[in-house]
Amino acid sequence: MNIKMLKAAVAGLVLSVSGFANAGLIYDNGVGVNNADTGYYTSNVRSFQIYDDFTLASDSTITDVFFQMGLTSGNFDGSFSFTIFNFLAGSGVGAQLYTQTLNSGDYSASLNSISSHPSGPFYDINFDIPSLDLSAGNYELSFYGLGMDFRIPNVSSGNGFYQNSSFISGDTPFALFDNSVQVPEPSTLAIFALGIMGLASRRFKK
Known part of the structure; x- marks a missing residue:
């Protein structure tokens, strides 16, 4: 195996590992940042609801959801709804396709370090x-x-995004996953890497 072939093999391994690491990710809308202007509400407490868009490039299956959200006060231990709609030009929100109400115990929530005005805790939710x-x-x-x-x-x-029917600058931090995709264990990737290195070593010795 010459140097060019070895480089190609290593590049292939890197691309394979990268592909495995992102195998379950369907859509990533970004993560929240410190922002003095943050503060749009989406709750029945305020009678405001935020709707954010996403685009699927191909047919997809969603099994897991991640998002970030703030609270004006208190702990993240209550109920919320997650709903998906068709996109409708003009108002953004078309027919409801799926909805789920989640209660404490149906999700995991942990504090993150996002800071904004007005002050309050922000959470990562899965x-x-x-x-x-x-x-x-x-x-x-x-x-x-x-x-x-x-x-x-x-x-x-x-x-x-849309707050009720008004268009507002900003985006909701969220990501959608298909974790039915089988991702190899780290030990499997390690064995794969050692096999390539072993083959390369044998060819160099010859």
């Missing part, structure tokens, strides 16, 4: 959903506090 099949296309989703006073942290380069 939850599972039954496998949801969506075709390629444009959609809207909503995280809506039910008794918890949700407040959106902005991402660094948001293109906007």
Whole structure:
């Protein structure tokens, strides 16, 4: 195996590992940042609801959801709804396709370090959903506090979302995953890497 072939093998390994690491990610809308202007509400406490868009480049199955959210006060231990809609030009929100109400115990929530005005805690939240099949296309989703006073942290380069029917600059930090995708264990990747190195070593000795 010459140097060019070895480089190609190593590059292939790097690309394979990178692909495995991101195998379950369907859509990433970014993460929240410190922002003095953050403070849009999405809860029944305020009677405001945020709808944010996302686009699927191909048919996808969603099994897991991550998002970041602030509270005006208190702990993240209440209920909220997660809903997906068709995208409708003009108002952004079309027909409801899926909705789920999550209660304490249905999700995990941990404090993060996001800081904004007005002050209050921000959280990373993860939850599972039954496998949801969506075709390629444009959609809207909503995280809506039910008794918890949700407040959106902005991402660094948001293109906007709808609060009720008004378009507002910003974006909701969230990501969608298909964790039914089988990702090799680290030990499997290590064995794969050692095998390539062993083959390269044998060819160099010859």
